[in-house]
Amino acid sequence: MLMSNFFPKNLRATEEYADERTLSLMKRAIAGAFVALGFSIAALSMVALRTGWPHWDIVSALLTFYLVPATYAYRYIRTPEEKRRPTTARRNLLYMSIAMVTLWSIVGMIILPGLDADTRLVAVSIFIVVVYAHCLPFALFPLIGMGLMALNLLPLAIQLTLLNDDSVIAFGLCGVMLLFMEVGTFCWLHRKDMLALKKNEADGAPDQEPDMSEEGFRKRLVFSLHANSTPAVMMQSVAAFFMVITLRVEAYESLLWCWLLGYLSVQTLRTAGFLAHGENPERLRLRDWRLLFGAGVVLNQLAWYSLLILFHDIMSGFSLGVVSGMFIVIAVISTVGITSDRLLLYLNSAMCLVPPVLILFSGEEVWSMVSLGMLASVSLLIVVENIHRSALHSQKGRLLQRLTEFRSREMAELNNDLTDARERLTEVNANLEKQIEERTEELNYQATHDMLTGLGNRYYFSRKVSEALKEQNDEQAGFAVYLLDLDRFKEVNDGLGHLAGDHVLRVIAARIANACGDQVICARWGGDEFVILERRDVSEVQVEEFATQLVAELRKPIDLDSGPVSLGASVGIALCPEHGTSAEQLLEHADIAVYRAKSRKTGVSVYDDKWGHEASERLQLVQALGYAIDNDEIEIAMQPFVSVENGSLTGFEALARWHDNVRNVAISPGTFIPLAEESGLMPAMGRMILRKACQTLMKEVPESDLRVAVNISVMQLRQHDFVDDVVSTLAEANMPASRLELELTESVFAGDVLQIRQVLSTLRDLGVRISIDDFGTGYSSISYLRDFPLDTLKIDQSFVAGLRNGGEGLFSSIVSLAHGLKLSVIVEGVESRHDLDKVLSLGGEEIQGYFFARPIDSGKLGDWLEKHSSRPFSMKRRHLSVAVDNHSG
Structure with missing residues (x-):
């Protein structure tokens, strides 16, 4: 077992640290050459003195050859590192050593037979020292060293064994045994040298942690x-x-x-x-x-x-x-x-x-x-x-x-890693801060501007009016508020499509901006309404003149693919402080003036406090609305939500509908809902809509997970008993709170934020879902979205319309923002296959729009469900040259 491993692996040839070992070999070879020279002289001198050997002078002269390897090794050491050739140098030094060994073997064969026992013993003892001087420098390359030792010792051992002297036969065999024993010496020396080289390379650190x-x-x-x-x-x-x-x-x-x-x-x-x-x-x-x-x-x-x-x-x-x-x-x-x-x-x-x-x-x-x-x-x-x-x-x-x-080296490496990580983190933070700054600027711009037209939005304009009012309170110049409503825009939008309508809005916005210049503030109020704030002391004549010129500019034809179209506009004007000292008053009076301009087709109308007819009509409408609420005449229609993942039905939005039985006309939600809010009827009407929505859902789909979304106004949230109303309504309908979703417009952020947040948190704790409706058209704020207890964000249909004209970046930003705040996304206003494909490619969890279904009367909901509940809508994207418009789903 032991002899099978007599020649270990570390004695085998390897090129590890070959250059360093060669340099050390040359240094040791110089010392070995002079040691061998000294003992060789001593051996020859002793033999010459004892035997009178006649050829000692010739052999002594040959000893000068020891200077050859010493000189060669010295020149190698002095050679620049880049010019050294280690392999060649080792080979040449080996050849020189073999020559010296051969010379000694020949001399030994000549001298030993003629020596007496004592002289021979001394000579052999000295010769062994010479052998070590020849071979030990090559311990750095043990295979070479062992071969050289064999070349030294074996001839001597064989010659001693064959001298026909029984007393030295065993002595000769000792040389053979010494050769085997020297394997351990070479292994030990080689191991010490390699450990020293590795230690120097690692700056004194151990390779691994000791056990x-x-x-x-x-x-x-x-x-x-x-x-x-x-x-x-x-x-x-x-x-x-x-x-x-x-x-x-x-x-x-x-x-x-x-x-x-x-x-x-x-x-x-x-x-x-x-x-x-x-x-x-x-x-x-x-x-x-x-x-x-x-x-x-x-x-x-x-x-x-x-x-x-x-x-x-x-x-x-x-x-x-x-x-x-x-x-x-x-x-x-x-x-x-x-x-x-x-x-x-x-x-x-x-x-x-x-x-x-x-x-x-x-x-x-x-x-x-x-x-x-x-x-x-x-x-x-x-x-x-x-x-x-x-x-x-x-x-x-x-x-x-x-x-x-080891621990010190590990700590040093860890510190280096931490330093590198800190530098990388600093660089990442710098890039991140830059991205956040750019993103914040982008979102701030989006929060204050209308994405379709590039003008300021409702929030931006309201803030500017508030600033103007503060200046007015400081006894500075007054200002004028213009409310502009396009004529016949609905005809263009419905007849030529939303893409054409969007193009018209952009052209109108550009003309308004050009007419206003840098000193007058203009914004899109919503839909086809625009507002203008002229922050200087102006007379009624001046504002009428400016509005008339603006209307004339807006009536110029607009080029569309189907041909040019011309639109009119109606402008209502309210002056501060003559017509109001608050933003609400001024905008309300400007709205009344617009209504007067439209009804009388004058184009421009400045508010007059003496007007009462319009107020009378509004009063009659308020009374009719109150009667309809008291008699439970407000109905609901349900528009479905569809899952993007599999096209299945996930719920409905409950939409209020009012048919005035006295005048036998259907009143638009855009008319009676703002009127209900202005007249204080909204809480009562909201309770009615909430009750009917829950009852309808539980009647038609009592055992499903479908939910119903109900729009809630700020006025309802301010009611102290609003949470109790929701709880009692759910109990009366026997409906789980998780199937109810309350939709809030962004105007909720303009109210009493602390109270509203508390109410919403209470409702959400009960299991009711909370969503923000018409996102991007009102008082959007990232901080509000982050701080309020919300579940869902509904992207306004204007952003879907923007997809038809390259609005993908903005749409994706809103989706990313919602997902970053851990909110799900509902996209409303999907009216065509083209819209659907765009939305599917950009993200969102649910979709709502005419493409799937128009609002369904509650009495017809059962039939619709029977037809569609078991047949999911196809969510597979299509690549068609012409978009397919499917309003029926």
């Missing part, structure tokens, strides 16, 4: 036993060689060399064990590795015992003293590498103590020697224990140092 557990520490101790014992083996081998030289006498010389051969064999087996552990520590359990190592220690000591037993007879006088001192040295050397294992340290120390004690006991003063031996034993135990404790503390200290270095 500080008890099991990990035990593994570390066993590893230390095997990794650090190679020097002890080599030093004991050297001591054994000198011991043989000390005891050498002619009668026992052959036996001494045989003992040395056996001893080197034992050390070779121990070296094989070290290498096997280094190759694969997991092959055996820790206990087995420890037992195997202990067996090697015991075997090593038994080999020394055999020396004492076999050669005790020739130990006397000076040699006995030298052997005793040598045993003491061996006792010290043998502890190298095993100080971390208490049991092995004690065992080795006790066994080392036996030979010198036996030698002392051979004297005459036995009892004094026994006392001295006991004292030495106790002292040895104390010293050994201190050595063991010191070794453990050293091991732990090194592990803690490695752990500290």
